Amino acid sequence: MSTGTIRKVDSSGDTILAQWDTTDPDSVAAAEAAFKAEAAKGGVLSRCDEGTHLTGEQIREFDPDAGEILAFGRPVGG
Amino acid sequence: MPFPFRRRRGDGRAPPVPRSPFSPDVTPDKKAELLLWSKLTDAQRRTYWSGYFDVTGSLGGQYRIHLSSTVQNITVRREAEYCVTVLDVPRHDVWLFQKVLIESDEDRFLRAAVRYPRCASVYDEAFRYM
Numbered sequence: 001m002s003t004g005t006i007r008k009v010d011s012s013g014d015t016i017l018a019q020w021d022t023t024d025p026d027s028v029a030a031a032e033a034a035f036k037a038e039a040a041k042g043g044v045l046s047r048c049d050e051g052t053h054l055t056g057e058q059i060r061e062f063d064p065d066a067g068e069i070l071a072f073g074r075p076v077g078g
Numbered sequence: 079m080p081f082p083f084r085r086r087r088g089d090g091r092a093p094p095v096p097r098s099p100f101s102p103d104v105t106p107d108k109k110a111e112l113l114l115w116s117k118l119t120d121a122q123r124r125t126y127w128s129g130y131f132d133v134t135g136s137l138g139g140q141y142r143i144h145l146s147s148t149v150q151n152i153t154v155r156r157e158a159e160y161c162v163t164v165l166d167v168p169r170h171d172v173w174l175f176q177k178v179l180i181e182s183d184e185d186r187f188l189r190a191a192v193r194y195p196r197c198a199s200v201y202d203e204a205f206r207y208m
Binding site for chain 2: 007009010011012013014044046048058070072073074075076077078
């Protein structure tokens with residue numbers, strides 16, 4: 001069993017978009033839909049497991065084994 | 079508290095945690111700062127209160143993210159300055175975004191960022207002590 005969170009970085013600091021538990025297929029499906037919606041916007045989605053200082057790993061496909069996924073907007077050069 | 083005063087906190091301690099999530103001091107920037115802190119490595123935390131941290135790109139590039147600005151604040155030692163950001167987020171989230179992007183997809187960072195030739199700037203002062 002593993003649980004995970006998609007955290008969207010936004011103007012409020014961050015907002016939890018979805019949380020899932022691998023034993024609950026509905027929550028996994030909802031989290032995958034949220035992931036795909038963010039990916040479609042061209043944002044940066046990084047697996048960045050909670051409680052660790054691991055280097056972020058960008059992911060293109062939803063991974064239910066990820067502990068935490070950070071969702072950022074599209075990068076803008078300035 | 080304005081940024082320069084934070085320089086006194088050189089003991090590696092985490093940013094102060096608000097007493098309660100409902101406390102009025104839980105501003106978006108404070109939330110963002112706590113999130114950034116939770117994702118920094120120990121080495122990055124050691125220099126955080128000095129106003130910067132170093133990141134290694136996924137292709138091996140070495141970058142320094144300066145915490146005094148969110149614009150043109152990524153430097154490669156005496157070579158160039160880069161500017162890449164994400165819109166409408168607190169500044170600590172911008173720095174987290176820059177760190178994550180460089181560490182996880184340096185190629186995308188280089189494609190998205192605007193590169194400026196390195197010139198004399200406030201950051202040169204920091205490099206004198208490297």
